[in-house]
Amino acid sequence: MSELRVISLEEVSKHNYEGVDKSCWIVISGKVYDVTKFLNEHPGGEEVITQLAGKDATVGFLDVGHSKDAIEMTKEYLIGQLPESEVSKSEKTAPKVAQSKGSQSSVLKDFTDIMTSPTWTNFLIPTTMGLIIYTAYKFIFN
Numbered sequence: 001m002s003e004l005r006v007i008s009l010e011e012v013s014k015h016n017y018e019g020v021d022k023s024c025w026i027v028i029s030g031k032v033y034d035v036t037k038f039l040n041e042h043p044g045g046e047e048v049i050t051q052l053a054g055k056d057a058t059v060g061f062l063d064v065g066h067s068k069d070a071i072e073m074t075k076e077y078l079i080g081q082l083p084e085s086e087v088s089k090s091e092k093t094a095p096k097v098a099q100s101k102g103s104q105s106s107v108l109k110d111f112t113d114i115m116t117s118p119t120w121t122n123f124l125i126p127t128t129m130g131l132i133i134y135t136a137y138k139f140i141f142n
């Protein structure tokens with residue numbers, strides 16, 4: 001594979017889906033992608049990506065939990081990489097986008113984690129409820 005072109009964040013930021021050509025470049029894990037032509041094909045919709053046009057989209061991209069196929073697809077749009085010195089900076093300042101779908105599934109994950117983890121509070125709550133119902137029952141029917 002040939003060497004990737006080094007593209008600065010400053011240059012990426014010019015392709016922010018505004019301007020004449022409405023180009024849309026994003027950064028994912030230090031790599032620069034031109035997704036202009038992919039926008040209307042994106043299964044997650046255009047807007048989630050255009051919101052991040054010209055910026056680092058690593059956090060958003062990873063947050064969604066894209067499939068292996070999706071990760072594979074990114075290769076098609078790869079046009080370069082950030083200079084080494086800008087990679088961590090870019091990821092640190094990456095805006096965290098609240099994805100309706102993404103956050104929903106992470107809430108669901110947290111919920112599932114809590115409901116399936118055998119911590120003592122998860123036993124305590126139903127046990128206490130059972131005791132209260134039992135006491136109330138005894139009290140009423142005695």
Ligand code: HEM
Nearest residue numbers: 033043044048049057060061064066067070073074099101
């Ligand atoms: C080159 C970049 C990207 C590619 C090739 C890509 C590809 C895909 C594909 C194939 C899917 C269908 C589900 C899957 O296979 O995982 C998907 C869904 C989605 N993507 Fe992307 N995506 C890219 C960038 C992004 C970015 C930057 C964001 C937001 C920050 C995003 C947000 C979403 C969302 C919200 C969904 C819907 C998830 C769902 O329905 O559960 N994607 N993307």
